[in-house]
Amino acid sequence: MHSPDSIIVVPPHCPDPGHQLRLRPGEKLTFGRAARDLTLDHEGVSRQAGEIAAQGAFWILSNLSRSQTYVVENPEGAGEHIKVAPGRLDAPVPFEFSRVVLPAAGDLLAFEVWAPRHEHLPRHTDGLGGTETVPAFSLDVTKRYFAVLAALCEPRLRGAPHAPVPTVEQVARRLAPRWPAASRATVQWNIDYLAVKLRLKASADAAEGGPRLHGKKEALVSLALRFDLVREDDLAVLPPTAQVRR
Structure with missing residues (x-):
């Protein structure tokens, strides 16, 4: 929808x-x-x-x-x-x-x-022909917002299902080799856009001035992993771990 x-x-x-x-x-x-x-x-x-x-x-x-x-x-x-x-x-x-x-x-x-209603062809098709099923969530894997989402999901996709979601600063460092301008502000901008793109509902703690950004990141990761919006092979959009600055 x-x-x-x-x-x-x-x-x-x-x-x-x-x-x-x-x-x-x-x-x-x-x-x-x-x-x-x-x-x-x-x-x-x-x-x-x-x-x-x-x-x-x-x-x-x-x-x-x-x-x-x-x-x-x-x-x-x-x-x-x-x-x-x-x-x-x-x-x-x-x-x-x-x-x-x-x-x-x-x-x-x-x-x-x-313009969050931009849509893209599904990355995976069933090869059966006929009318294509409209994806529930349309993401462009070439956009920076997808790399941000992949970086947020990476710890859990690499075998640590209960790992904490990376901080905004950690995501910026993770993406810096391929995105030198990555910063707290640019990463947060993409997180805010993902919340719009994936139609997240505002949480109660956001309305009360609580830890809005942390809750938003957790909700994005939960949604992405639940519906396979980011898979392990999608981590190829991230720089090799050896390039990440410390």
Whole structure:
């Protein structure tokens, strides 16, 4: 079953998931210095700078500025980006993760857009032909979030079923040989995205200010191992253990 959310807009300096803006297919969001939905408080941003419309697995961006080009970056795409010219309406954005960058009087302002309904062909098929079964959870093994999930699951997949889930810092160190920019912040970002992608429910201790991140990691590992979202052979996405820095 799909999550009802089509896309999720993460404002600049978003303190927690409660401040994210969630759109269902067909819904729209405006952004700008005086926008009602996403306010970007900078004198270099137009009062009504643009509009985002959710379209299911992707979204479209309208640039309402008369003079500024906007750039939509794929943070995982090694420089992959698209430009949206001034006045361009309904430009489709194909990235699962996007960073919208607006020039603003010498500064660059940015906010993120997630499209968690992106789907991918199943990694394993039964070879019987006919209509393909829609996977309950669609994960892309080439994305960094999958490497983060594999690193979280690794101790238990390597024969220690009751091993503690790695800390965020341990995951960052584990992934650093292939992902030099891995840090506590980037790993935590991917954990938060996985919680959205896999539709985890908010726990009671999260609502009460308890150990939110620890509970989220435990829930992700439990779900991934229960439904074979990560298998032992998937650990090949991780660097060889000999490369991990101490």
